[in-house]
Amino acid sequence: MALNPVDISGSRVLLAGPGGQVAAPIVEALAPICELTAVARFSDEAQRQRLQALGVHTVRGDLADHRSLRDCPADVDYVLNLAVVKSGDFNYDMRANAEGIGNLMAHCRSAKAVLHFSSTAVYEYAGHEPRSEDAPLGDNHRAMFPTYSLSKIAAESVCRFAARQYDIPTTIARLSVPYGNNGGWPFFHLLMMKEGMPIDVHPESPNYYNLLHSSDYIDKLPYLLAAADSDVCTLNFGGSEAVSIEQWCRYLGEMCGLEPSFRDNPQAFGSLQIDTEKMHSVIGETQKDWRQGLREMVQQLAPELIRD
Structure with missing residues (x-):
């Protein structure tokens, strides 16, 4: 508790x-x-x-x-x-x-x-x-x-x-x-997708955070x-639910009519999923669903990109 x-x-x-x-x-x-x-x-x-x-x-x-x-x-x-x-x-x-x-x-x-x-x-x-x-x-x-x-x-x-x-x-x-309505790593990925730039990911995919x-x-x-x-x-x-770079980029792509391009790079940051057991026992679970959070972020920072 x-x-x-x-x-x-x-x-x-x-x-x-x-x-x-x-x-x-x-x-x-x-x-x-x-x-x-x-x-x-x-x-x-x-x-x-x-x-x-x-x-x-x-x-x-x-x-x-x-x-x-x-x-x-x-x-x-x-x-x-x-x-x-x-x-x-x-x-x-x-x-x-x-x-x-x-x-x-x-x-x-x-x-x-x-x-x-x-x-x-x-x-x-x-x-x-x-x-x-x-x-x-x-x-x-x-x-x-x-x-x-x-x-x-x-x-x-x-x-x-x-x-x-x-x-x-x-x-x-x-x-x-x-991340939030003022940006974060997923927003940089969205901007890269918009410009047709490949997103470097560690080859041991999916890369969870x-x-x-x-x-x-x-x-x-x-x-x-x-x-x-x-x-x-x-x-x-961190958030109570783990989600991969690949997942959030595909979700942003579906929202904005963009197709993410991933490039394997051994030097890219690899998966860093956290064990949430201690966090949950001390401060409780987080509330914001990552999909809703990303949608709110795009609505705030780049509403013109939303297609769905």
Whole structure:
């Protein structure tokens, strides 16, 4: 039976990494009900102004440099870390991603809970075997993002150290494939289909993932925070139903009158289906059917493509 969710409304929340695709719906959901502060480097001033227009407090800071966090509020109730750096520079990416979460937690050590977003990219490739939280880790995404998997693994280790060192209740959520009305991996596939481009897939098909709609990850935030513990609760976090790249591309193709073309590539990301048993027992099942979620995404971003 899932935990009782925490009540986030009226709380003080510090969110790191507000500029990403996953973070944007969370910011929009929390800004009206929380005292929300967003920390980022904000190289794009327009992005900072958009956040401020939503009522979000903004702080310029680089998680790689603990000194730059001094303007962040330390006495917050909850910390959400969605920051990720994929520059390809191992020294900087390790510092920003791994040391970064340590710097953030050291600064906010009185928080009621920390929610650190990791990735299923931490798992070693194992064909169609669903990955449980204790499955072997590996350098899964090296072919496309050289620093990504290793940085995520290192960040999890630093996160656990900080949680135990400072006695901070913490949850690590390993995201599968997030998407929503602001896009995601399936939308890139749709654009490739529109342009007649082949979609690279691993030869050991079908390639299964667990699409996670933004409405579901927003709904589960209070549960993930409720699961936080200083011994660290590590959870897979994806949609309850597994679906393959091949399936969602064919569904998008049927919706839009397009025919997907798949190209076998051993360097493409292979199947990364998650074992959902622990997730379901702690935070419950997700609600959005992947077909409905994809249809809503296309209706929002490219309604002119819909043919059925």
